[in-house]
Amino acid sequence: MSSTTPGQSSSLMSMIANRKPLSPSPSTTLEINNDVKIMTSDDNISHLTTAPLAREFSSGFNYQTLAETSPLNQTKNSAKPLVRSHSSTNAELSYHLQQLKNLSKRKTTFSGDNQNNEDCIHLTSSNLKIICTEDGKESLIHSTIELKTTETSIELPVSWKPAIQQVTIQRESWDHKIEFLLAVIGYAVDLGNVWRFPTTVYSNGGGAFFIPYFILLIFGGLPLFYMELALGQYHRSGVFTIWKYICPLAKGIGWATVLINFMTAMFYNTIISWAVYYLVMSFNGLRTELPWKGCHHAWNTECCVAADVKEYQYLSKLANVTKGVFNTTRTINRPGSLFTTTTTTTTLAPIVRNCSRLVYSTEEYFYRRLQEVDKADGFNNLGKVKWELALSLFVVFIFVYFALWKGIKSSGKAVWITAIAPYAVLLILLVRGITLSGSSIGIKYYLKPNMELLKNFSIWNAAATQIFFSLGPGFGVLIALSSYNKFHNNCYRDALITSTINCATSILSGFVVFSTLGHMAEVSKKTIEQVIEDKGSELVFIVYPHTIALMNWSTLWAVLFFFMVITLGIDSTFGGLESIITGLCDEFPNLLGRHRSLFVLGVLVISYLGALPTCTYGGDYIVTLMNEIAVAPALLLVVFIECIAVSWFYGVNRFSFDIKAMIGTRPSLFWRVVWYVVSPLFLLTIFCAAMNNFLFGQILIKKVDLSDLPLNVRIWSNLMVFLPMLCIPGYAIYKLIVTPGKTFDERLQRAAKPEEPLLELLNSRSANGQQPPQEIVEAL
Structure with a gap:
């Protein structure tokens, strides 16, 4: 971005500070077309310069770069570009208000004093609020626009009432x-x-x-x-x-x-x-043991084996691994054995079991107790x-x-x-x-x-x-x-x-x-x-x-x-x-x-x-x-x-x-x-x-x-x-x-084309006929 001299900066800020607002006129509308040009249907025309930063400001949507620039103090005799009008729905206006409120630090550029100097305007969400009356019919935007040059900065407080019928809740952001x-x-x-x-x-x-x-x-x-x-x-x-x-x-x-x-x-x-x-x-387990650890519960079967290494190894030796049948009359002498029928510390329990396979107590707990x-x-x-x-x-x-x-x-x-x-x-x-x-x-x-x-x-x-x-x-x-x-x-x-x-x-x-x-x-x-x-x-x-x-x-x-x-x-x-x-x-x-x-x-x-x-x-x-x-x-x-x-x-x-x-x-x-x-x-x-x-x-x-x-x-x-x-x-x-269109191809192209945001936040057709200050028009 090119720099400006102190004199140029002062002149530019003076021009903005002293600029007269547009005359209130219900018939005057502010339009923004797909080239990010801001203009009105009367003789006051403002342009954005060609800059990628202009894309960034536009709520995260892409626009074509301007092919021409025009100074802010353009005269009436200057050539006027064509105006493309759009009618915005309440939902679209609401959406753009929401996007504007979440700007962390978006930048646009403009040129002034008939020179190609570029200065940045920063619009921060911390200074932007939307207020509405209880009946929801009237809304008010308060914002502070800060103009920064290489030397100095100036703040311009602004307020006006746009033509919107609803106010959306500000989109949240992560605290950290x-x-x-x-x-x-x-x-x-x-x-x-x-x-x-x-x-x-x-x-x-x-x-x-x-x-x-x-x-x-x-x-x-x-x-x-x-x-x-x-x-x-x-x-x-x-x-x-x-x-x-x-x-x-x-x-x-x-x-x-x-x-x-x-x-x-x-x-x-x-x-x-x-x-x-x-x-x-x-x-x-604070009272006895984890319920899936043993095999002495009502849900356990005769094939259950506790989650105990020594017990499993011992019982595995008793099994006929060739036929997969567990059938024996030997006894086990171990405290709390899986086949005991009493809670005494030492019990002799006969084993006469027919099992296709031994099943861990953890598996039986899941299938037979939980499920x-x-x-x-x-x-x-x-x-x-x-x-x-x-x-x-x-x-x-x-x-x-x-x-x-x-x-x-x-x-x-x-x-x-x-x-x-x-x-x-x-x-x-x-x-x-x-x-x-x-x-x-x-x-x-x-x-x-x-x-x-x-x-x-x-x-x-x-x-x-x-x-x-x-x-x-x-x-x-x-x-x-x-x-x-x-x-x-x-x-x-x-x-x-x-x-x-x-x-x-x-x-x-x-x-x-x-x-x-x-x-x-x-x-x-x-x-x-x-x-x-x-x-x-x-x-x-x-x-x-x-x-x-x-x-x-x-x-x-x-x-x-x-x-x-x-x-x-x-x-x-x-x-x-x-x-x-x-x-x-x-x-x-x-x-x-x-x-x-x-x-x-x-x-x-x-x-x-x-x-x-x-x-x-x-x-x-x-x-x-x-x-x-x-x-x-x-x-x-x-x-x-x-x-x-x-x-x-x-x-x-x-x-x-x-x-x-x-x-x-x-x-x-x-x-x-x-x-x-x-x-x-x-x-x-x-x-x-x-x-x-x-x-x-x-x-x-x-x-x-x-x-x-x-x-x-x-x-x-x-x-x-x-x-x-x-x-x-x-x-x-x-x-x-x-989707409107005479042919299928025309409909397909229109239906697949991304809808560009209209950015009609500055729509001057407000309920009370007020116009947004010219400084805002030029800043955006």
């Missing part, structure tokens, strides 16, 4: 930068890391899973993660309104995202409620709702409500605990896990890849699902959270930091799980693959509790661990529901935005009622079904269309310029190529393969093929998969129908 970072880390680092990642690795050949995992991270997860952070921060909008300014034709992504988040909330919060139940029952699956008949009869699980789920939603009802001001404080506490517990469990005998067996399985497995598409599909489920692109959460950022926040750095921490946490939790699996394999004389028969979502509630039961002070560690699981899950619940709430409040500011607390309550009530079937005796079947098929295909389509809309329709170069306006540097060639070519092709391939597998492949739900499940389950499964997908073409068709 660290709160946003913790919120994103807390969202990205969740149960997907300590629950889903180890389970997915275990089900897909151990170390072989890392190859597709890191490939998809580099070319799919991380680029989309970075893209969503930048989009939300630049446009400061939720998952609905943001597409209006990128590609209106793709607004169906917002509705698809809402449905995906609702379905996720219906089963994801149930898993958190399991942890709540375990946490409460852990305190039982009580023996009282259900699969999908045919799910049984009654368990009041303990329903109550635990209710506690989860109560906590979520009070963390969300006031927006990021409350959830931003909660993440200080929920995002940090889990790491201490994980490290403690890791130390205990690697010190167990046989832990090296599990770690070797965890790290050694089997290259033959890479030929199977299922491992690639599992890796893609894990990446997007864990990092979170496609859920709209990253857009919602980053929309509360300061404009110049370094979102690129945040993306790298968060994704690195996310992957490191997944790998760390993998070491914890597989070190324990190795120990269990050594004790039971089984292979790693045979230790846990059902490698489903419940793995974390069998392996981790087993490790804890073998530790000294096991009650303390159990409380800490399940508190960690709850905090990890709650973080993601914050994000998923915040995406729904932010998106719909932005889309319907009057109906929902003004009544956020009630709207949050309504969303949580619907989510809770939808999740109640997962609290039945057969609820684990529903959780497994939704986890396996409800998210993956639709999520892959969402991120693919999102990538196409931003990179191809909005333009990767335009998007790169937006990022440069925020952080000062343009994304490298690598990111632009990945966004434009690599990620779309990669995502399309994975999506097509996933749909082929869903339609024609074999999908096992609790060892039962999906095609063999009851008709109502298959119908529900298809609705979960296809309903979010149909939102995208459905809205596109609607948009094409309502």
Whole structure:
């Protein structure tokens, strides 16, 4: 930016300070066209100079650079550019007021005194307020515009009444930068890391899973993660309104995202409620022992084996491992033995048992005490709702409500605990896990890849699902959270930091799980693959509790661990529901935005009622079904269309310029190529393969093929998969129908073109006929 001399600066400031305001005239209107020229229909014309900073001021939207400049003191005889008029709706005016209030430090430039000198005007949100009367009919904007030159500065207080009928609530921002970072880390680092990642690795050949995992991270997860952070921060909008300014034709992504988040909330919060139940029952260990440690409870079977190394080894010797039958009449002399029928310290108990396999007490506790699956008949009869699980789920939603009802001001404080506490517990469990005998067996399985497995598409599909489920692109959460950022926040750095921490946490939790699996394999004389028969979502509630039961002070560690699981899950619940709430409040500011607390309550009530079937005796079947098929295909389509809309329709170069306006540097060639070519092709391939597998492949739900499940389950499964997908073409068709145009091509071009903001904040057709001072016109 060129400098000015003191004389020029003084002359310029004097000119602005002494300029007379426009004569009040109801017929005079102030217009802003797509070239960022500010003009009126009378003889007073003002221009902005050509400057990228002018783009930055315009609430985060791109405009074409001016081809000509005009001094502020242009005479009547000067040539006038054409005026393009627009009529703004109340919603658009409200939106721009909202954007203006959140300007952290936007700059525009102008020229004065018939010279090409450029001076900056800074408009700060701290000096901008919107006030309205109780009847809502009259609004008043108060602002302070500060003119800064190289030598001096001047403040010009201004007030006028624009023609608006509503006032929107100022968009919040994070109190501290660290709160946003913790919120994103807390969202990205969740149960997907300590629950889903180890389970997915275990089900897909151990170390072989890392190859597709890191490939998809580099070319799919991380680029989309970075893209969503930048989009939300630049446009400061939720998952609905943001597409209006990128590609209106793709607004169906917002509705698809809402449905995906609702379905996720219906089963994801149930898993958190399991942890709540375990946490409460852990305190039982203060009186006796952890309830999943022994086999002397009413829910245990004759095949139960306590989480005790010596006992398992002893009983394993009695089993006929060839036929898999445990049948003997020998006796055990041990205090509190698993087969005792009394609580005396020493008991001789006869053993006459027929078991196909020995079952750990931790596994029986999960299935026969927590779930009580023996009282259900699969999908045919799910049984009654368990009041303990329903109550635990209710506690989860109560906590979520009070963390969300006031927006990021409350959830931003909660993440200080929920995002940090889990790491201490994980490290403690890791130390205990690697010190167990046989832990090296599990770690070797965890790290050694089997290259033959890479030929199977299922491992690639599992890796893609894990990446997007864990990092979170496609859920709209990253857009919602980053929309509360300061404009110049370094979102690129945040993306790298968060994704690195996310992957490191997944790998760390993998070491914890597989070190324990190795120990269990050594004790039971089984292979790693045979230790846990059902490698489903419940793995974390069998392996981790087993490790804890073998530790000294096991009650303390159990409380800490399940508190960690709850905090990890709650973080993601914050994000998923915040995406729904932010998106719909932005889309319907009057109906929902003004009544956020009630709207949050309504969303949580619907989510809770939808999740109640997962609290039945057969609820684990529903959780497994939704986890396996409800998210993956639709999520892959969402991120693919999102990538196409931003990179191809909005333009990767335009998007790169937006990022440069925020952080000062343009994304490298690598990111632009990945966004434009690599990620779309990669995502399309994975999506097509996933749909082929869903339609024609074999999908096992609790060892039962999906095609063999009851008709109502298959119908529900298809609705979960296809309903979010149909939102995208459905809205596109609607948009094409309502878009004016004589031909299809004309409608398509108009429907896909980003809607430029009209910036009619200075619309002089106010209720009282007042005109905004000329200084404001020239400043903007």
